[in-house]
Structures are given as structure tokens and as C-alpha cells.
Amino acid sequence: MSNEYLKFDQTAEALLAKAKRDGAETMWDRKAAQKTQCGFGEAGVCCRICAMGPCRVSPVPGKGAERGICGANADTIVARNFARMVAGGTSAHSDHARDIVHAMHAAKAEGPFKIRDEAKLRRISAEWGIADADTKETYALAHELSEMALGEFGKPFGTQRFLKRAPQARQDIWKRENIEPRAIDMEVTTLMHSTHIGCASDYESLFRRGMRTGMSDGWGGSMIGTEFSDIMYGTPSAQASSSNLGVIDKDQVNILIHGHDPNLAEMIVLAAENPEMIELAKAKGAKGINIVGMCCTGNEMTMRHGIKIAGNFYQQELCIITGAIEAAVVDVQCIFPALPALAKKYHTRFISTSEKAKISGDMFIQFSEATGLENANEIVKIAVENFVNRDASKVEIPDLKSDTMVGYSVEAIIDHLDKVVNTNTSDPMGTVKPLTDVIYAGVIRGAAGVVGCNNPKVEHDYAHVTIIKELIKRDVICVVTGCAAQAAAKAGLLQLEAKELCGRGLKEVCERVNIPPVLHMGSCVDISRILHLVNLCADVKGIDPALLPVVGIAPEWMSEKAVSIANYVVGSGINTYLGVIPQVLGSPNFTKLLTEDCQEFLGAHFVFEKDPLVTVDKIMVDLEDKRTALGI
Ligand code: XCC
Ligand code: SF4
Structure with missing residues (x-):
């Protein structure tokens, strides 16, 4: 079989041949049946928000129809479509989190839903200002905390509680730019309202409202999903598994x-x-x-x-x-x-x-x-x-699996650091200072969060694995979640032995701390763990996270959730590299807003780059520029 998108995945060839023999249809058959995908949709300039449409405007300025029937131009249509992707993604992550909180609300000592990490329950309760968080009866406290969390979805006033986890410098930017997310459902609802026929036409305003909604995912829904899952099912710690x-x-x-x-x-x-x-x-x-x-x-x-x-x-x-x-x-x-x-x-x-x-x-x-x-x-x-x-x-099972290490929650990472460096901190969470120290010393040049899906527009897993391998070779530590983490696991990159693929500095850190150079931090809602980690590092230095040599990358993304994630990662001050270009190129103005202009008010921007090796080159320049600016 000669599918150019599947050369990298060693399980695909034999199984797709088997599918053919079995008369079973796969996504590749359906992709072929789609023939050439719609160019207007691809450019983001098709609007079907109202029944006067669908309207499609020309993706090329000065050629063809420039406005839909209501007068919306390419900038408005692209910005609205993009915003609605954010709303979809935020809904998915946050509604998932709500279900977790409901399960916690129903938790009882006799189970099956019960509190397995009581220390974390008490720590987050104290963080959210519950009185007597350290002495209250466990299930009474769990009940109180889960009710408070349900309020994060629909409270009429105030902003997301977890925003306080960010250093003051970042919180000030959010306030200044008016992107502090309020209740999650409110953000999604007002964004759907703003994108209704006859509402917002200003593309920058639409972007900012989308950004605030995305922020309610990262600092709201996703973070609640992660933390409350940990409280109920246990905070992950390093352990072995296998994959493929x-x-x-x-x-x-x-x-x-x-x-x-x-x-x-x-x-x-x-x-x-x-x-x-x-x-x-x-x-x-x-x-x-x-x-x-x-x-x-x-x-x-x-x-x-x-x-x-x-x-x-x-x-x-x-x-x-x-x-x-x-x-x-x-x-x-x-x-x-x-x-x-x-x-x-x-x-x-x-x-x-x-x-x-x-x-x-x-x-x-x-x-x-x-x-x-x-x-x-x-x-x-x-x-x-x-x-x-x-x-x-x-039955035909590929004889292919890789050993892998998993379970690197922020707590597990701190635990590993603690074993090597005694920091004597009084913080109940511990401290990430040893990690920040090796980054500042230049032993590690920076850190990259590699996340996201698979997409048949690119070769399966190839971009994930190539980017990770090239980064660790250049002494950039990687943290991974979602399908990117699974790509890394299958490629053997989550094993301690992967240190042999690293540059000298990262290899030494892996040996001393006894960790792989690529750390599995969990599912996609667990990108909130990455956010938390980066913000703890920035906090150690008392700086805005945007100044740290850290990047986010989604090499093979496809879902609306990924768009929401990209928004809150950029909103959190971290440059974000997308290997699949979002459907925005039909508006050069909106594209420029994402890839350049938002740097001015957010301190971070999006980078669109399909080629994995070029992506790595760009990331290295980015990280070294940050180092120079910090004087490290
Ligand atoms: Fe889905 Fe989370 Fe994407 Fe994988 S990475 S394809 S969203 S499972 Ni989130
Ligand atoms: Fe057309 Fe405007 Fe309706 Fe969109 S909102 S379908 S551009 S008339």
C-alpha cells in the first residue's frame, strides 16, 4: 500500500490491507470519496450562520464576491467561524469537567465515587478560600467544593477562580485586555450571541471575545476537569505502561x-x-x-x-x-x-x-x-x-508495542525534583525551582508542550515524533498530552532510555532526576497541568510566563478543542505553533492578527508552519530570543 500519509505508522499497512480483505471501510476510503476538499471552507470564507445564506466570499481580495448578503466581509466571516470553533471546543472540555464535578458531588465514603486524594481536596479547598479546609469532614468538604465548582460554570458575577494561579504580571495583562474569563457557560453563550447574524462584525473584537472564551476553557473547564479528577481518582504518579x-x-x-x-x-x-x-x-x-x-x-x-x-x-x-x-x-x-x-x-x-x-x-x-x-x-x-x-x-494483532513511562502530573514532577534537590520549601505544593534553575543555567534551553490530535492532512504521527526528537536533541525538554503523547509513547520516547537521543544537558538532567526527556502529562484537559507548571516556573522568578523560553505546539491537530486550547495557550503568554493551518487564510487581516498583531497586547502569537523541521528551527530561534531577552 502506498498511502503517503501512513508511511510512518508501522501498524497501518497490514491492517488496512486486512480491512480491504474483510470488506471494511476506513477513514481513508471516506477521505478519498471526499475528493478535493472545498476551497472556500478551507479558507474560512463560507458562512451559513443565517438562512439568507450560505454565502461564500472570495478568499482572494479584489476578486469575486466580497460580501455576503448581509454585508459581512471575509474578515467578519473568518473571525466568526474561528470564534465558533473556540465555543465548540470550550463547551466540550468544560461540559466534560462539569460531569466530573457532578460525580464528585455524588461521592460517598462507601464509593464507588469517592475521594482518593484527600490532600488535594484540602489544598484546592483552601486555595478557593473555604474556611476550615484542613479540618472539615472529607465528604462535607467535597460537597462544598463541588458546589463551588459548579458555580464556576454559571455564576452571575466574578471571574474564574484559578486565574489567581498566574503571576500578577499576567493577571494584569488579562485585566487590561479584558480577557479574564467569567463563568464558563456565560463566555460560550455570549460568544454564540456575538457571532449571530447582525452582531459583531469587527474581527479584532471577535478575536478578543473568542480569546476570553478559550481562557474559560484552560483556566476554567480544563483545569477543573483535571484537578477534580485527581481528587476523585488520585493524582497521577510516575509508573510504567506499554503502548501500541x-x-x-x-x-x-x-x-x-x-x-x-x-x-x-x-x-x-x-x-x-x-x-x-x-x-x-x-x-x-x-x-x-x-x-x-x-x-x-x-x-x-x-x-x-x-x-x-x-x-x-x-x-x-x-x-x-x-x-x-x-x-x-x-x-x-x-x-x-x-x-x-x-x-x-x-x-x-x-x-x-x-x-x-x-x-x-x-x-x-x-x-x-x-x-x-x-x-x-x-x-x-x-x-x-x-x-x-x-x-x-x-484475528491479526500487530506484534508491536513500546514500553513507556506515564503519570507525570505537576505533583509527580515536583516529587522527582525533590528527591534530588532539597529546597526546604514551606509551600504545600512543593516547588519547581530546580527545574527553573536548570533552564536559567542553560543546561536545558527551554521547554515545549507538544499536544493534539492526528489529522489525515498530514502523515500519521510523523510530525509529532519528528518535532519531539529534534527538540530533545537540542536540549529542549518536552511535555506531552493527548494523541501527541500517545505518538511519543509508541515511538519509545517516553522511556528513560530516550535520554540517549538528547543533547548533553538534557541527558544529564534525565539521569540525575530519573525522568524521561518527554513527560506524559495526561489527556487534553490536562494541558491545564502544563499551564500550571509553566506558571509555577514563572512565579519562582516573579515574571510574566511570556518571558520564559517555553512554547506550545500542536503538529497534527484537528478538533475544535484544539482551537480553544491554542487560544488559551496564546492568551497565557505562550507562543503556539500549529502544524495544520486553521481555516482563516481567507482573511489576511485576521491571519495577521493571529500571527503578528496579538503579540503586542498578549505577549504571544500563533505560528502556522506545516514542515516539522522548519517548525523546530523556528522554535529554537524563539527560545534563544527569549533567553537573550532574559539575559540568561
Ligand atoms: Fe481527540 Fe483528546 Fe485530539 Fe486526540 S488529541 S484527537 S481532541 S483525543 Ni486532544
Ligand atoms: Fe450570508 Fe450574512 Fe447570513 Fe452569513 S450571516 S449566511 S454572510 S447573510
């Missing part, structure tokens, strides 16, 4: 968990540990129950339990094509609607579990906080009983 489709076990019942929300997956792991279920699996001829994860549900579960990583976004179909998955269980986001039909080509049961992501074509089992463990038991039982339906002649 080779983690599927031909002798066991394989359950694929896919999506984003850990609530259901946590219950499934509990249910699969039940001795009765394991006995049942044995009675059906299997050696046991093997849970494998994909996308961010996979990341959540590997971070906290070392659950094996089957793969990233694009491998969701390949996973089923192995013929060895008894049940594909999904919650929300990034799930192909194509999966039920694909599952039908094999014996796989496809089970969707959330009204918000009800996917037609096979089973639906409504998951709720009240019945969480029962739902999970039912699902695991369906999978186990399905084992006998597996057709051995259709």
Missing part, C-alpha cells in the same frame, strides 16, 4: 475504552477486577480481561492506573480491524460515527454510554453517577460473554 496495538492480547477478553471522560472508565476498571467477572472470562475460554485505552480516556486511565495504551485517534479503526476486541466502549468526543458499522464486520460490540454522544448503530447503555458501577458491570459482562463469538481466522 500490540497491547491487545489474543488470549484475553479485550475491552477498548475510548473517548475522554474518566468517570465511566474508572468504573469499568473496577468491574473488570471483580473476581466473578474474571471467573466468567475463564469459563468462556479466555485467560482474563484486558482493558486497553485510546485517545484521552486512554490517557486518563494510563496516567492513574498504568492501563495499556492501544493507540491514538487515527488508530481507533485499526484497533477494531484486529478482530480481537470484544467491546469498544465509548464516552464522549473524538469517536468516529463510523465505528458501529465497522464493529459489525467483526464480532465487536460497540457500546456508547452518554446521551451527549449517543452513537447509533449498535448498543446504548446510559451511564449515570447513580448507577455507575452497575452500568460498568453490565458492559464488562457483555464483553466477556462476547469472547466466544470471536473468529480466530479474523
Whole structure:
């Protein structure tokens, strides 16, 4: 097979050939059926916000229609479309977080939803100003904190509580530019209002409103999602796991968990540990129950339990094509609607579990906080009983997996640093000072957050892996989340041995601190961990994070969530490199606002660059410029 987008992924060729033999359709067949994608859509100049349209204006100034029927020009249309992507992404992350908080609201000492990291519960309660946070009864406190968190979504006044985590210099910029996010739902709603027919036409104003909405994702929804998941399911600590489709076990019942929300997956792991279920699996001829994860549900579960990583976004179909998955269980986001039909080509049961992501074509089992463990038991039982339906002649599991280290929460990173350098801090969180010190000393030149999806517009995983390898070679430490983290895991970059691929300085740090040069920090909502880490580093020096030699990169992004993320990362003062160009080029003005002008008022900007090696060159110049400006 000669698909130019798949040369890098060693599992693809054989499995796509198998799909063909099995008569199964994949995203590549559907991509081919799309033929050439719409040039107006690609440039962002197609508007269908009202029923006078759709209107499409010319992406080339001075040629063709310059305005839609209402008079909106390319700047307005592009800015509105971009803003609506932010609203979509912010909604997804934040609504996920709300579900986590609701589960915490229902938590009880007897479980199954309970408080597993009490220290963090007390620390965040104190951070949010709850009186007697250190002495209140655990569940009374959890209840109070979760009600406060629910207020972050809809409170009529005030701004997001976690903003206080940023150094004062950054908070001042947010205030000055009026991008301090208020209640999350309010930001999304007013942005949808602003982009309605006949509202905002000023592209810069639309950008700023989108920015504030994105900020309510990063410093609101995503941060709440991360912190409250930690309180309930435990703050991740470093541990070993393995990754790639080779983690599927031909002798066991394989359950694929896919999506984003850990609530259901946590219950499934509990249910699969039940001795009765394991006995049942044995009675059906299997050696046991093997849970494998994909996308961010996979990341959540590997971070906290070392659950094996089957793969990233694009491998969701390949996973089923192995013929060895008894049940594909999904919650929300990034799930192909194509999966039920694909599952039908094999014996796989496809089970969707959330009204918000009800996917037609096979089973639906409504998951709720009240019945969480029962739902999970039912699902695991369906999978186990399905084992006998597996057709051995259709099973083909790639013999490919990599060892990987996972679980680097901010707390875990601080813990590793503490073991090497005794900082004697009184801060309950500990301090990241040793990390800041090695960056200032130049042993490490800077840090990069590599995040985001897969996208069939680029070669699968190639940009992720190339950029990471080239950066660590140049002594830039990488932190990763989402599907980028899984790409790195599969390429063996999350192992301690990857230090051999580093420059001298980073290698020495890895050896001393006993960490890989690429740290898995979790799912996409866990980019909030990266934000927190960067802000703690800036705080140590008492400076605006925009001054630090730090960048964000999304080499293969595709989702609206990624647009929201890019906004809050830039809004937080971190230059953000996008390897897939957003649909904005139809407005040269808006493009210039993103890639140049916003630097003036935010201290950071977007960079669009498709070529991974050129991206690395640009990043190195960026990091060294920051170092020079700091005089380090
Ligand atoms: Fe989805 Fe989070 Fe993208 Fe992967 S990286 S394809 S959003 S799973 Ni967020
Ligand atoms: Fe056309 Fe304006 Fe309606 Fe958009 S909002 S579809 S540009 S008339």
C-alpha cells in the first residue's frame, strides 16, 4: 500500500490491507470519496450562520464576491467561524469537567465515587478560600467544593477562580485586555450571541471575545476537569505502561475504552477486577480481561492506573480491524460515527454510554453517577460473554508495542525534583525551582508542550515524533498530552532510555532526576497541568510566563478543542505553533492578527508552519530570543 500519509505508522499497512480483505471501510476510503476538499471552507470564507445564506466570499481580495448578503466581509466571516470553533471546543472540555464535578458531588465514603486524594481536596479547598479546609469532614468538604465548582460554570458575577494561579504580571495583562474569563457557560453563550447574524462584525473584537472564551476553557473547564479528577481518582504518579496495538492480547477478553471522560472508565476498571467477572472470562475460554485505552480516556486511565495504551485517534479503526476486541466502549468526543458499522464486520460490540454522544448503530447503555458501577458491570459482562463469538481466522494483532513511562502530573514532577534537590520549601505544593534553575543555567534551553490530535492532512504521527526528537536533541525538554503523547509513547520516547537521543544537558538532567526527556502529562484537559507548571516556573522568578523560553505546539491537530486550547495557550503568554493551518487564510487581516498583531497586547502569537523541521528551527530561534531577552 502506498498511502503517503501512513508511511510512518508501522501498524497501518497490514491492517488496512486486512480491512480491504474483510470488506471494511476506513477513514481513508471516506477521505478519498471526499475528493478535493472545498476551497472556500478551507479558507474560512463560507458562512451559513443565517438562512439568507450560505454565502461564500472570495478568499482572494479584489476578486469575486466580497460580501455576503448581509454585508459581512471575509474578515467578519473568518473571525466568526474561528470564534465558533473556540465555543465548540470550550463547551466540550468544560461540559466534560462539569460531569466530573457532578460525580464528585455524588461521592460517598462507601464509593464507588469517592475521594482518593484527600490532600488535594484540602489544598484546592483552601486555595478557593473555604474556611476550615484542613479540618472539615472529607465528604462535607467535597460537597462544598463541588458546589463551588459548579458555580464556576454559571455564576452571575466574578471571574474564574484559578486565574489567581498566574503571576500578577499576567493577571494584569488579562485585566487590561479584558480577557479574564467569567463563568464558563456565560463566555460560550455570549460568544454564540456575538457571532449571530447582525452582531459583531469587527474581527479584532471577535478575536478578543473568542480569546476570553478559550481562557474559560484552560483556566476554567480544563483545569477543573483535571484537578477534580485527581481528587476523585488520585493524582497521577510516575509508573510504567506499554503502548501500541500490540497491547491487545489474543488470549484475553479485550475491552477498548475510548473517548475522554474518566468517570465511566474508572468504573469499568473496577468491574473488570471483580473476581466473578474474571471467573466468567475463564469459563468462556479466555485467560482474563484486558482493558486497553485510546485517545484521552486512554490517557486518563494510563496516567492513574498504568492501563495499556492501544493507540491514538487515527488508530481507533485499526484497533477494531484486529478482530480481537470484544467491546469498544465509548464516552464522549473524538469517536468516529463510523465505528458501529465497522464493529459489525467483526464480532465487536460497540457500546456508547452518554446521551451527549449517543452513537447509533449498535448498543446504548446510559451511564449515570447513580448507577455507575452497575452500568460498568453490565458492559464488562457483555464483553466477556462476547469472547466466544470471536473468529480466530479474523484475528491479526500487530506484534508491536513500546514500553513507556506515564503519570507525570505537576505533583509527580515536583516529587522527582525533590528527591534530588532539597529546597526546604514551606509551600504545600512543593516547588519547581530546580527545574527553573536548570533552564536559567542553560543546561536545558527551554521547554515545549507538544499536544493534539492526528489529522489525515498530514502523515500519521510523523510530525509529532519528528518535532519531539529534534527538540530533545537540542536540549529542549518536552511535555506531552493527548494523541501527541500517545505518538511519543509508541515511538519509545517516553522511556528513560530516550535520554540517549538528547543533547548533553538534557541527558544529564534525565539521569540525575530519573525522568524521561518527554513527560506524559495526561489527556487534553490536562494541558491545564502544563499551564500550571509553566506558571509555577514563572512565579519562582516573579515574571510574566511570556518571558520564559517555553512554547506550545500542536503538529497534527484537528478538533475544535484544539482551537480553544491554542487560544488559551496564546492568551497565557505562550507562543503556539500549529502544524495544520486553521481555516482563516481567507482573511489576511485576521491571519495577521493571529500571527503578528496579538503579540503586542498578549505577549504571544500563533505560528502556522506545516514542515516539522522548519517548525523546530523556528522554535529554537524563539527560545534563544527569549533567553537573550532574559539575559540568561
Ligand atoms: Fe481527540 Fe483528546 Fe485530539 Fe486526540 S488529541 S484527537 S481532541 S483525543 Ni486532544
Ligand atoms: Fe450570508 Fe450574512 Fe447570513 Fe452569513 S450571516 S449566511 S454572510 S447573510
